[in-house]
Amino acid sequence: MSDDSIRLVTIGRILRRRRRLLTLLTLVGALVGFGISLLMPPRYTTSASVLMPGAWGERELLTQSEIATSSVVLERAAAALGLPGVDGNELREQVTAKAADGNIIKISGTAETPERAQRLSDQVAQQFVTFVEQIEGDSTAEGAAAPEALRQLVTQTSRRIAELADAAGSGQSVESVQTRTELAKLRTSLQEAVDKLAEVDPAAAKANLVVMGPAVRPADEAPPTRTQLIGAGALLFFLLTVIGHLAAARMSRRLRTEPEIAAALGSTLLGTVDVPGEPSGHQAERRGPRALIRRLLGLDIRWDMPTPRTSGDEAGRKVRYRRVSARLRERVSAPLRVLFVVPDGDESARRAAGQLVTEAESAPSPGSSSRGRPELRVVEVSVSRPMVPDREDESGAVVVLSAGSWTAGELAGIAEACADARHEVIGIVLADPVRSRPSRAAGRHRDAAAPALAVGADSTGGSG
Structure with a gap:
């Protein structure tokens, strides 16, 4: 993986x-x-729209949006709502404003109930319009005073022009006539400017903001x-x-390939044997709360392993075990005395080791009868703290395990435990879980192999 x-x-x-x-x-x-x-708590959001008549630029609309959520507007809205303990700072987290198409400012309010959200949006929109009209009203008053001062200045200028025209003479000379004519034109232009200024309505500069109806009462919660x-x-x-x-x-650092496993144990592979699916009897042996929880949650089955392939018949599986036993006899001198080491918790390897013991005992000796009866033992060792029995008269140890279940460090620990017990790892056997085809013959073979599968730690397979 x-x-x-x-x-x-x-x-x-x-x-x-x-x-x-x-x-x-x-x-x-x-x-x-x-x-x-x-x-x-549930939150409800609704919006009130404020129309901005006239021509407005994008930056101006953005400025108006900022004004709608300013502290002055929110403080006035909080005071108008009359909610205890609610001020402008708290409303700042509940009110947003943004410019929409068509010179519209959308003011959105969020509250715990639809009624409060509606009141909040309407009140902020109203206070926003009032505040902007107040600002525009002050500007209009200042603008109305400026034209009046300008009219007075123009009137004084006209009098001065008339005095200069009288001082220019009676108009008997060409120069005096030209001077009086230019002064008259200047006075006429000033009078026309004053008349046009009088036609301008100071109130026209006022932005008549319009609240486009009350906010709609929300029916659904806000996300x-x-x-x-x-x-x-x-x-x-x-x-x-x-x-x-x-x-x-x-x-995961679990070893899956044969070369990696062989390198970690420092030995050679004798072969791979098929192990049919675990019978229900062995499932029943796993008891306890943790085992029950693992079975209920499906954690007792490895998910990262490929789906077991369908095995052949019982005869085909026995051929694989016989071939492994034959290779083992070739590597061990007579009589056949071997220690099968199985990692604790590897049920497929334990069953494979039991079947290997059965096949090795039932296989005829290739030589004379002096080769002796096989003496085989199966031991299960913990991978966290491996401990292998000391060597007695065994010719070596064979490690039986499943691929993809153990890391290089765990397998190296088993190899070191074998070396500490003066056992030479003479071979490796991989147990490959397969799905067996249901048949009566296969059922009889499994029943016959049940005693061999019950071989436990430090049990002797060759005792008669």
């Missing part, structure tokens, strides 16, 4: 083999989302709603579970 890219088949394998765990954690996520929704929180919690826990499985598989 660490070297393979994540494919859809991997996701499908997680969904198929961890469906119980995924279902449970998804429900837990939904409950977490429901709990968060209880801590967050995130309770349903959204529950769905988000369920989806989050589901995705985290899937991602956690993928991350754990990528970080």
Whole structure:
């Protein structure tokens, strides 16, 4: 898994083999989302629209939006609402304003109830219009005083022009006539400017803002709603579970290939044997609360292993065991005395070792009868603190294990434990779990092999 890219088949394998765990954690996520929704009261949002007549630029509309949420407007709205303990700073978190198309300022209010949200939006919009009209009214008063002063200045200028015209003479000379004519034109232009200025209405510069009706009372909650929180919690826990499985598989250092396993144990591979699916009798042996929980959640089945292939018949599987036994006899001098070392918890390897003991005992000796009866033992060792029995008269040890179940460090620890007990690892046998085809003959073979599968730690397979 660490070297393979994540494919859809991997996701499908997680969904198929961890469906119980995924279902449970998804429900837990939904409950977490429901709990968060209880801590967050429902919120309702509505908007009131204010029309800005005239030509407004984008920056001007942005300025008006900032004014709508300014502290002055919000303080006035809070005072008008008369809510105890509510001030402008608190309303700042509940009110937003933005410029929309058509010179419209949309003021949105959020509150715990639809009625309060509607009142909040309407009140802020009204206070915004009042504040802007107040500002424009002050500007209009200042603008009205300026034209009056200008009229007085123009009147004084006209008198001065008349005095200059009288002082220019009676108009008997050409120069005096030209001077009087220019002064008359200047006085006429000033009078026309004053008349046009009088036609301008100071009140025309005032921006008549219009509130476009009351805010609509909201019927639905503002996001995130309770349903959204529950769905988000369920989806989050589901995705985290899937991602956690993928991350754990990528970080896994369990050895899967034959060369890696052989290098970790420092020995050679004798062969691979097929182990049919575990019978129900062995499932019953796993008891206790933890085993029950693992079975209920489906954690007793490895998800990152490929689907076991369908095995052939019982005769084909026995051929594999005989061939491994024959290779073992070739590597061990007579009589055949071997210690089968099985990692604790590797049920497939334990069953394979028991079947190897049965086949080795039942196989005829290739030489004379002086080779002796095989003396075989199966021991299970803990991978965390491996301990192998001291060597007695064994010719060596054979490690039986399943591929993809143990790391290089764990296998190296088993090899060191064998070396400490003066056992030479003379070979490795891999147990390959397969799906057996249901048949009566296969059932009889499994029943016949049951005593060999019960071989436990430090048990002797060759005692007669």
